Amino acid sequence: MGKLSKKDVEHVAKLANLPLKENEIEKFSKQLSKIVGYVDELNEVDTSKIEPTHQTTGLQSVVRKDKVEIEDCLNQKEALSGSEKVHNGYFVVPAILEGKRRGGKK
Amino acid sequence: MDIPLTIRQTQKALFEKRFSMVELVDAYFARIEKLDKALNSFLTLNKEEAYKKAKKVDGLITDYGKEILKDKPLLGVTVAHKDLFLTKGLRTTAASKVLEYYIPAYSATVVARLNEAGCIILGKTNCDAWAHGASGENSDYGPTINPWGKTYVPGGSSSGSATAVAASFSLIATGTDTGGSVRQPANFCGVYGLKPTYGAVSRYGIVAMASSVDSVGHFARTVSDIEKIFDITKGEDGKDGTVKNSKLKTQNSKLKIGVPKEYFVKGLDKEVEKAVLQATVTFKKKGIEVVGISLPHTKYAISVYYIIQPAEVSSNLSRYDGIRYGNERDAFGDEAKRRIMLGTYVLSSGYYDAYYLKAQKVRTKIIEDFEKVFDPSNGGVDAIIAPVSPTAAFKLGEKSLDPLKMYLADVYTVAANVAGIPGLSVPSGFTRKGLPLGFQLMGPRYSERILFKLGNIYEKATNAKPQVALE
Numbered sequence: 001m002g003k004l005s006k007k008d009v010e011h012v013a014k015l016a017n018l019p020l021k022e023n024e025i026e027k028f029s030k031q032l033s034k035i036v037g038y039v040d041e042l043n044e045v046d047t048s049k050i051e052p053t054h055q056t057t058g059l060q061s062v063v064r065k066d067k068v069e070i071e072d073c074l075n076q077k078e079a080l081s082g083s084e085k086v087h088n089g090y091f092v093v094p095a096i097l098e099g100k101r102r103g104g105k106k
Numbered sequence: 107m108d109i110p111l112t113i114r115q116t117q118k119a120l121f122e123k124r125f126s127m128v129e130l131v132d133a134y135f136a137r138i139e140k141l142d143k144a145l146n147s148f149l150t151l152n153k154e155e156a157y158k159k160a161k162k163v164d165g166l167i168t169d170y171g172k173e174i175l176k177d178k179p180l181l182g183v184t185v186a187h188k189d190l191f192l193t194k195g196l197r198t199t200a201a202s203k204v205l206e207y208y209i210p211a212y213s214a215t216v217v218a219r220l221n222e223a224g225c226i227i228l229g230k231t232n233c234d235a236w237a238h239g240a241s242g243e244n245s246d247y248g249p250t251i252n253p254w255g256k257t258y259v260p261g262g263s264s265s266g267s268a269t270a271v272a273a274s275f276s277l278i279a280t281g282t283d284t285g286g287s288v289r290q291p292a293n294f295c296g297v298y299g300l301k302p303t304y305g306a307v308s309r310y311g312i313v314a315m316a317s318s319v320d321s322v323g324h325f326a327r328t329v330s331d332i333e334k335i336f337d338i339t340k341g342e343d344g345k346d347g348t349v350k351n352s353k354l355k356t357q358n359s360k361l362k363i364g365v366p367k368e369y370f371v372k373g374l375d376k377e378v379e380k381a382v383l384q385a386t387v388t389f390k391k392k393g394i395e396v397v398g399i400s401l402p403h404t405k406y407a408i409s410v411y412y413i414i415q416p417a418e419v420s421s422n423l424s425r426y427d428g429i430r431y432g433n434e435r436d437a438f439g440d441e442a443k444r445r446i447m448l449g450t451y452v453l454s455s456g457y458y459d460a461y462y463l464k465a466q467k468v469r470t471k472i473i474e475d476f477e478k479v480f481d482p483s484n485g486g487v488d489a490i491i492a493p494v495s496p497t498a499a500f501k502l503g504e505k506s507l508d509p510l511k512m513y514l515a516d517v518y519t520v521a522a523n524v525a526g527i528p529g530l531s532v533p534s535g536f537t538r539k540g541l542p543l544g545f546q547l548m549g550p551r552y553s554e555r556i557l558f559k560l561g562n563i564y565e566k567a568t569n570a571k572p573q574v575a576l577e
Binding site: 059 | 212406444448450469526
């Protein structure tokens with residue numbers, strides 16, 4: 001542990017959907033290895049009988065009332081206001097499916 | 107016009123009609139225009155709306171007089187919001203190019219509550235992009251400069267907010283504190299900064315950094331102002347499931363403060379150490395008991411934080427896909443990329459147990475340390491006094507090329523975030539070079555009133571006056 005190869009960085013960047021340039025891969029590999037090497041110090045702490053802490057509020061399963069508060073909702077215009085790539089009241093997204101159309105040519 | 111330095115002074119002057127709210131807003135914008143080119147604390151100004159609201163405030167003062175303060179306790183208070191706080195209709199960038207053109211369709215709870223209480227938004231402040239940093243240098247819009255020394259950083263990540271209050275560009279400012287991002291810039295800029303208990307103030311409408319440690323705080327020039335703001339921002343809003351209207355602790359018998367030996371170790375600057383120890387002497391003179399304590403897992407807080415925080419960052423920043431709003435993911439700056447990758451790595455298959463789960467377990471040990479020293483049934487202390495940062499403000503560029511070195515600057519602040527407890531940053535004089543010094547007070551969950559009481563005692567004992575840079 002404690003070292004991220006260029007291959008590790010490429011893998012992690014792919015998982016995180018983060019486009020990286022070649023020179024960045026090298027730079028991040030060095031910097032991230034140094035950080036991961038530092039945090040390895042936690043292995044000094046005996047945690048064999050310790051429960052993990054996920055949050056500090058002590059609250060559990062907080063749910064809101066199952067009721068629509070209209071003033072807390074965005075209308076369609078507001079919801080679309082952050083994007084220029086809209087079409088007929090929808091967001092335009094990149095295509096995720098590739099390849100031949102089924103059913104052949106018509 | 108001499109711009110007033112506290113909420114009380116501001117409201118007194120407005121009610122005595124020494125000047126109008128419009129004239130006061132004029133004075134703030136004139137000062138910003140004159141001095142902020144060199145400091146870069148604002149990313150967006152809110153001129154049009156600020157004047158609209160100022161006219162409204164003047165009308166309310168004429169129509170209702172002081173009665174209006176019952177409804178609007180912060181009437182006439184100018185506020186600068188860290189650019190992580192969503193402001194309806196006003197650009198919000200998180201200081202990242204990803205959100206360069208983002209105009210929110212709604213406001214954060216804290217923004218809405220301060221508006222309702224009578225505050226006037228002057229603008230949005232610079233910060234480390236996505237609140238990732240301890241110097242302000244990670245902003246995609248250029249660094250903010252410390253108003254007390256132009257070659258020094260103002261601290262971060264809430265760099266612009268601390269600077270804006272220190273330079274009297276605004277009466278108050280908001281910030282977020284995920285690992286010290288309110289307390290440390292407050293310390294570097296010589297103002298008060300509050301990191302509330304995790305769960306005391308709603309995070310709704312604030313760009314999320316690391317959800318289990320993010321807390322929403324603010325800056326001002328007196329303890330009393332810090333408390334007035336907290337009384338407006340705190341409490342349930344039905345939109346953040348972690349917020350609870352818990353009863354705030356009070357203490358009428360003799361107060362006891364602990365000095366943790368693990369905070370006074372190698373790497374702590376002598377002037378900073380002296381300032382904190384001097385403060386303990388002041389407290390003793392005022393009849394407060396000061397005792398030595400131990401928080402043995404302090405040294406691991408940085409490692410715990412730099413596993414849990416990037417893990418949560420990588421999850422929170424995954425929503426920025428450039429589809430519904432914002433630019434695409436190649437617009438992230440270097441620090442955001444590092445944290446996304448670090449977080450993705452520690453959460454990935456084969457490493458989750460070794461890093462993320464391990465960090466969550468050591469987190470438990472850090473919380474147990476605090477619980478032990480605060481335990482009332484065991485003669486525990488009411489609060490802890492400690493340095494905020496190992497040094498006063500450091501030089502621009504000093505740590506920016508070495509990410510790990512920058513992370514280690516958070517060594518004294520992250521434990522409070524990991525444990526979810528409140529912290530108050532208190533200014534206490536200057537270094538020989540003229541840079542602000544100070545200390546922090548930390549207490550058990552929901553002990554803000556006790557921290558304010560101690561802050562008040564210190565202010566009175568030292569005859570502290572609200573201070574402004576570049577006067």
